[in-house]
Amino acid sequence: MLNAIMKSVELGLLFALMALGVYITFRILDFPDLTVDGSFTTGGAIAAVMIAGGYSPWLATICAFLGGLVAGVCTGLLHTKGKINGLLSGILMMIALYSINLRIMGKKPNIAILNMDTIFTGANLLVVMIVVVVVVKLLLDLFLRTNLGLALRATGDNERMIRSFGANTGTTKIIGLSLSNGLVALSGAFIVQQSGFGDVTMGVGMIVVGLASVIIGEAIFGAKTVFRATLAVILGSVVYRIVIALALRVEWLDASDVKLITALIVIIALVVPAARRSAKQKSQAHKRTAELLSGTGPKGGVS
Amino acid sequence: MLQINQVSKLFNPGTPDEKIALVGIQLHLKPADFVTVIGSNGAGKSTLMNIISGVMRPDTGTLHIEGAAVGSLPEFKRSQWIGRVFQDPMAGTAPNMTIEENLAMAFYRGKVRGFGLGVNAAKRRMFKEQVARLGIGLENRFGAKVGTLSGGERQALSLLMSTFTSPKILLLDEHTAALDPARAELITQITQDIVREMKLTTLMVTHNMEQAIRLGNRLIMMDKGRIILDIDETRKKDLTVERLLGEFEQISGKKLADDRIVLG
Ligand SMILES: Nc1ncnc2c1ncn2[C@@H]1O[C@H](COP(=O)(O)OP(=O)(O)OP(=O)(O)O)[C@@H](O)[C@H]1O
Ligand SMILES: [Mg+2]
Numbered sequence: 001m002l003n004a005i006m007k008s009v010e011l012g013l014l015f016a017l018m019a020l021g022v023y024i025t026f027r028i029l030d031f032p033d034l035t036v037d038g039s040f041t042t043g044g045a046i047a048a049v050m051i052a053g054g055y056s057p058w059l060a061t062i063c064a065f066l067g068g069l070v071a072g073v074c075t076g077l078l079h080t081k082g083k084i085n086g087l088l089s090g091i092l093m094m095i096a097l098y099s100i101n102l103r104i105m106g107k108k109p110n111i112a113i114l115n116m117d118t119i120f121t122g123a124n125l126l127v128v129m130i131v132v133v134v135v136v137k138l139l140l141d142l143f144l145r146t147n148l149g150l151a152l153r154a155t156g157d158n159e160r161m162i163r164s165f166g167a168n169t170g171t172t173k174i175i176g177l178s179l180s181n182g183l184v185a186l187s188g189a190f191i192v193q194q195s196g197f198g199d200v201t202m203g204v205g206m207i208v209v210g211l212a213s214v215i216i217g218e219a220i221f222g223a224k225t226v227f228r229a230t231l232a233v234i235l236g237s238v239v240y241r242i243v244i245a246l247a248l249r250v251e252w253l254d255a256s257d258v259k260l261i262t263a264l265i266v267i268i269a270l271v272v273p274a275a276r277r278s279a280k281q282k283s284q285a286h287k288r289t290a291e292l293l294s295g296t297g298p299k300g301g302v303s
Numbered sequence: 304m305l306q307i308n309q310v311s312k313l314f315n316p317g318t319p320d321e322k323i324a325l326v327g328i329q330l331h332l333k334p335a336d337f338v339t340v341i342g343s344n345g346a347g348k349s350t351l352m353n354i355i356s357g358v359m360r361p362d363t364g365t366l367h368i369e370g371a372a373v374g375s376l377p378e379f380k381r382s383q384w385i386g387r388v389f390q391d392p393m394a395g396t397a398p399n400m401t402i403e404e405n406l407a408m409a410f411y412r413g414k415v416r417g418f419g420l421g422v423n424a425a426k427r428r429m430f431k432e433q434v435a436r437l438g439i440g441l442e443n444r445f446g447a448k449v450g451t452l453s454g455g456e457r458q459a460l461s462l463l464m465s466t467f468t469s470p471k472i473l474l475l476d477e478h479t480a481a482l483d484p485a486r487a488e489l490i491t492q493i494t495q496d497i498v499r500e501m502k503l504t505t506l507m508v509t510h511n512m513e514q515a516i517r518l519g520n521r522l523i524m525m526d527k528g529r530i531i532l533d534i535d536e537t538r539k540k541d542l543t544v545e546r547l548l549g550e551f552e553q554i555s556g557k558k559l560a561d562d563r564i565v566l567g
Contacts, residue, residue, distance in 0.1 A: 143418075145420055145421055145422070146416075146417070146418045146419060146420060146421060147407070147408075147411050147414075147416040147417060147418075147419055147420075147421050148416045148417055148418060149421070150400070150404055150407055150408050150416075150421040151408060151411075151416045153397070153399075153400060153404075154397045154400065154408055157397040157398060157399045157400060158393075158394070158396065158397045158398065160389075160394060161394060161395055161396060161397055162397070162408060163378055163379050163382065164356070164378075164382055164385075164387050164395070164465075165382055165408055165409055165411070165412045165464075166379050166380070166382035166383045166411075166412050166413045166414075167379060167408075167416060168379045169379070
């Protein structure tokens with residue numbers, strides 16, 4: 001059991017960077033970016049090919065990050081310069097990346113790097129990942145407090161306002177998408193090195209996993225400040241892995257059900273708070289109506 | 304300072320939905336002019352503001368700010384010279400960011416936004432000083448998210464944000480219309496103080512006739528996309544609401560139709 005939890009924590013941290021990427025687009029930019037499924041694989045593919053080719057695993061990891069940055073820029077250009085709907089821009093990039101990823105992998109659907117040196121060789125995976133995730137989190141927090149970072153956040157919060165203060169929101173969107181997909185690709189590169197192989201389908205459904213992590217994290221740990229929110233996303237990613245591990249202990253569920261379970265988690269997390277809000281509002285309305293009819297309580301209207 | 308020459312704007316031209324928003328607008332503002340703008344619903348006041356700020360492009364005509372042609376510049380580039388406060392208190396601030404973060408973004412109007420910290424100790428002190436001048440206690444709630452402020456507080460903050468880098472032109476489009484009378488008066492007061500102190504060239508749309516007469520040094524009245532009345536400082540001094548409404552009826556041949564009109 002303890003072993004299973006340790007495994008979940010490891011996986012959670014490996015995927016946490018992907019979740020942070022999803023947080024940047026979905027939460028900060030308010031841009032539902034589906035490039036993620038493609039760019040996760042891009043990162044994995046670049047890392048797998050380079051490591052298999054004998055390059056340093058750290059160099060391979062950095063190149064994977066750069067590959068993700070480029071993918072994000074492409075989505076951003078489609079949306080801002082091509083004026084294509086955001087959702088569609090992401091889907092187009094995701095599809096295009098499927099072919100590109102196969103090209104990167106030399107048209108092989110998977111590449112094994114089991115016997116090669118990775119960044120985890122001779123190191124404790126958990127320790128490496130804690131260090132990486134904490135460093136990335138703190139850098140991201142810092143970035144979001146810079147002038148550029150503030151403009152990026154305002155682009156998602158009130159685009160019209162930040163444009164009226166002279167920020168080019170096309171550029172801030174491209175930067176956000178780029179950074180997001182860079183982190184997603186980085187996560188893909190880590191997963192390849194942990195599992196020992198890269199697969200062209202490894203990114204399928206990643207966007208929903210990322211969303212699940214973001215939503216779980218926010219629900220449990222809150223998102224009052226940027227510092228809290230990014231921490232919540234990372235912890236959300238870990239909790240998600242623990243939930244999946246527990247679910248898989250149920251006898252009639254098996255590994256192929258993971259995507260369904262993930263979708264259900266996201267659906268529940270989206271539906272329940274909304275339903276709760278509307279129920280609360282309704283009961284409030286009933287109470288107030290009764291008060292108004294009986295002439296007790298404060299008079300209506302806002303002051 | 305601001306020169307608008309022969310600006311026209313049509314919506315859906317050549318269709319049954321055609322709307323003439325502006326026709327041959329000619330308007331020159333001198334530095335430190337404070338012009339109030341009144342007019343019936345759909346007269347084109349907001350469209351004029353949107354064309355000056357670059358949200359929309361005119362169909363014909365030219366725009367110059369301090370002699371430089373700005374008509375073809377995108378909105379975000381023009382923003383370095385133009386401060387704006389919108390009617391909707393939600394529109395001018397980022398609700399999920401703190402007061403100081405909002406101020407930091409406004410402070411960088413027209414500058415390159417790089418990797419410098421948005422808020423540091425020195426800037427925070429400077430922002431606090433500025434906010435304190437509003438006299439509504441916002442300086443004590445610096446870490447609060449702007450979404451938690453009332454409409455009036457937000458509008459005061461928007462006003463400060465849009466002016467504290469001394470824009471060449473300040474555009475106010477009914478920025479007190481969504482507030483209750485007491486708060487509207489407070490914001491009007493703050494507007495007057497800031498504009499006077501910073502000598503800002505200002506264009507202010509209002510539905511309050513008394514305010515339009517009391518504030519500023521020039522008053523223009525719009526109807527059906529045209530400027531139908533332009534009253535300068537000397538004539539504005541002894542203008543009354545009745546006389547203003549009378550002039551409107553005489554020129555346009557109808558009563559001023561404005562669903563938000565406030566006489567004074
Ligand atoms: N985006 C748009 N598309 C089509 N028609 C528009 C658009 N914006 C404005 N109009 C039309 O242009 C005309 C001028 O509108 P504008 O908003 O400038 O009037 P206004 O003077 O600000 O009126 P109000 O006092 O109601 O704010 C109106 O007939 C309006 O219906
Ligand atoms: Mg208007």
